[in-house]
Amino acid sequence: xxxxxxxxxxSEAAVQIFKENGVEVDFQPGLGKDPAKLAEIxxxxxxxxxxxxxxxxxxxxxxxxxxxVIGRAGIGVDNVDLPAASAKGIVVMNTPFGxxxxxxxxxxxxxxxxxxxIPEADASxxxxxxxxxxxxxxxxxxxxLGLIGCGNIGSIVADRALGLKMKVVAFDPFLSTERAAKxxxxxxxxxxxxxxVADFVTLHLPKTEKTANLLNAERVKLxxxxxxxxxxxxxxxxxxxxxxxxxxAGDLAGAAFDVFAVEPATENPLFDAPNVVCTPHLxxxxxxAQENVALQVAEQMSDYLMKGAISNAIxxxxxxxxxxxxxxxxxxxxxxxxxxxxxxTESAITEIEIEFVGKVGKLNLTPxxxxxxxxxxxxxxxxxxxNMVSAPIVARERxxxxxxxxxxxxxxxxxxxxxxxxxESQTRSVAGTVxxxxxxxxxxxxxxxxxxxxxxxxLYTTNTDEPGYxxxxxxxxxxxxxxxxxxxxGRAAKDGEAIALLGVDAELSDETVAQIAxxxxxxxxxALRFN
Numbered sequence: 056x057x058x059x060x061x062x063x064x065x066s067e068a069a070v071q072i073f074k075e076n077g078v079e080v081d082f083q084p085g086l087g088k089d090p091a092k093l094a095e096i097x098x099x100x101x102x103x104x105x106x107x108x109x110x111x112x113x114x115x116x117x118x119x120x121x122x123x124v125i126g127r128a129g130i131g132v133d134n135v136d137l138p139a140a141s142a143k144g145i146v147v148m149n150t151p152f153g154x155x156x157x158x159x160x161x162x163x164x165x166x167x168x169x170x171x172x173i174p175e176a177d178a179s180x181x182x183x184x185x186x187x188x189x190x191x192x193x194x195x196x197x198x199x200l201g202l203i204g205c206g207n208i209g210s211i212v213a214d215r216a217l218g219l220k221m222k223v224v225a226f227d228p229f230l231s232t233e234r235a236a237k238x239x240x241x242x243x244x245x246x247x248x249x250x251x252v253a254d255f256v257t258l259h260l261p262k263t264e265k266t267a268n269l270l271n272a273e274r275v276k277l278x279x280x281x282x283x284x285x286x287x288x289x290x291x292x293x294x295x296x297x298x299x300x301x302x303x304a305g306d307l308a309g310a311a312f313d314v315f316a317v318e319p320a321t322e323n324p325l326f327d328a329p330n331v332v333c334t335p336h337l338x339x340x341x342x343x344a345q346e347n348v349a350l351q352v353a354e355q356m357s358d359y360l361m362k363g364a365i366s367n368a369i370x371x372x373x374x375x376x377x378x379x380x381x382x383x384x385x386x387x388x389x390x391x392x393x394x395x396x397x398x399x400t401e402s403a404i405t406e407i408e409i410e411f412v413g414k415v416g417k418l419n420l421t422p423x424x425x426x427x428x429x430x431x432x433x434x435x436x437x438x439x440x441x442n443m444v445s446a447p448i449v450a451r452e453r454x455x456x457x458x459x460x461x462x463x464x465x466x467x468x469x470x471x472x473x474x475x476x477x478x479e480s481q482t483r484s485v486a487g488t489v490x491x492x493x494x495x496x497x498x499x500x501x502x503x504x505x506x507x508x509x510x511x512x513x514l515y516t517t518n519t520d521e522p523g524y525x526x527x528x529x530x531x532x533x534x535x536x537x538x539x540x541x542x543x544x545g546r547a548a549k550d551g552e553a554i555a556l557l558g559v560d561a562e563l564s565d566e567t568v569a570q571i572a573x574x575x576x577x578x579x580x581x582a583l584r585f586n
Contacts, residue, residue, distance in 0.1 A: 057360040059102035062087040062109045065128055066349035069104065076357035094118050102126065102356050113139035124148065124359050126352040129339060137370055147369045148355050152207060153348035154339035159211035161338045162257050162287040165311035168332045169283050170195060193308070196220045201253025203246060204260030204288065205230045206436065207452055212257060213240050224249055229432065231405045232479065234454025250277040255285065262289035265434065272297035283309040287338045290314040299324040302331065313338050369442045372422035382422055385415055388487045388495035389423045391509045391585060392474045393430030395485050399515065399581050406456040406477040407431065413470030416461035424459060427474060468498055503554050505545035510558030513583040518576040520546045520553040527574055528555065535567050
């Protein structure tokens, strides 16, 4: 009988779910706050069910000799060392949709609170004052709500706001025009276009390398005078000092924050700014949401431990034990193709077409499609917001059409996968195959042939086919102290468009990429990173 440890505060209904499924469960909800004790006993368990208090670090995972699955009751997996878990073969699951409504409702509640200054008015009235004229508020009706992020939670907020007779304007790189029309929102192409027109701005996106400090001081200055800002998404998305300064200067009328750059937030520049509503990360804190995520994680972990079924896994596909060794290299290739396209695509995706050519088309394609779609969307959706099971759902939410085509063996490589991504402005493709060593290779980009083995850090450039480019690029990388591991080239035609895909030893900085992009032959330069 497999044994699961619950080390955080989960609904006790989860304990019953485990037992009903034949799983032995040890309920110690305070253990997550004692990492030393947890490390002592973790080796006895097959599963670990957690929320946010338990930190599944690399050191803890190293001691988890029998651990097969970590289940996170909630969406965020910041407290789990994913590379360490993956390296040890531990499946990490989350529950990405269990608290969406609760989080969306909290954002709406915070918007009302800051619009009518409810917390300050409550404190004043309780103090025996009657300062009716002091707390002049603002109506929600007929105001413009600007959504930064219009995925699962953002779309719920949009629906509620439209019910309040607000106009909703949304920025989301993955939001198609068709999906925006279905939601009843006005899509804008940039944050800079949204901020000057919105009376209220709410954020609904994960914190990633691309979204960290997304609303920086420069963008805060672009906000409409008298606007109000709400962040119930993730700390670190907003320059909190810049918002505090704007409030004190009277440029913003109010702000409401449920999440902070540093948590627990015992001090923060927003705390002494006027008309600020602060709550201690309560977005998912309702009885219903806690019950939902607890029940979901217990069901998922039980299914995996008792049946081998994998659902909502962050780091593993949904495959059977028999299929795993055959599918593994093709899943890895799918992740590389999707990761490449996701990192070079900057406009809203409308369609994903996947061609399976030759013997790969005879395999179970579901995990391949999921792996490819998840890796394609992760650069902007974030690790916790999409996984190999939820990826098709997340894509459909954004109006992205996914089509699969099986073709007979053709071409020099016989069996390969081609991904074709259509956005509102262009169509691009990337193809790859698996060699006899079971390692993936890129074989075509934008219809241009080349052969490149994926590396963790890569540089992709498009350039004009001119003599001296290879030397110029090599010299520039040498000057920037970038060591080249692999170098692949291809061109459409002599004197036409050409591409280069390089493996490098370390991650490239934005400054380095900018200097490469400044070379006269270069039309595009992108730093790529693969897990």
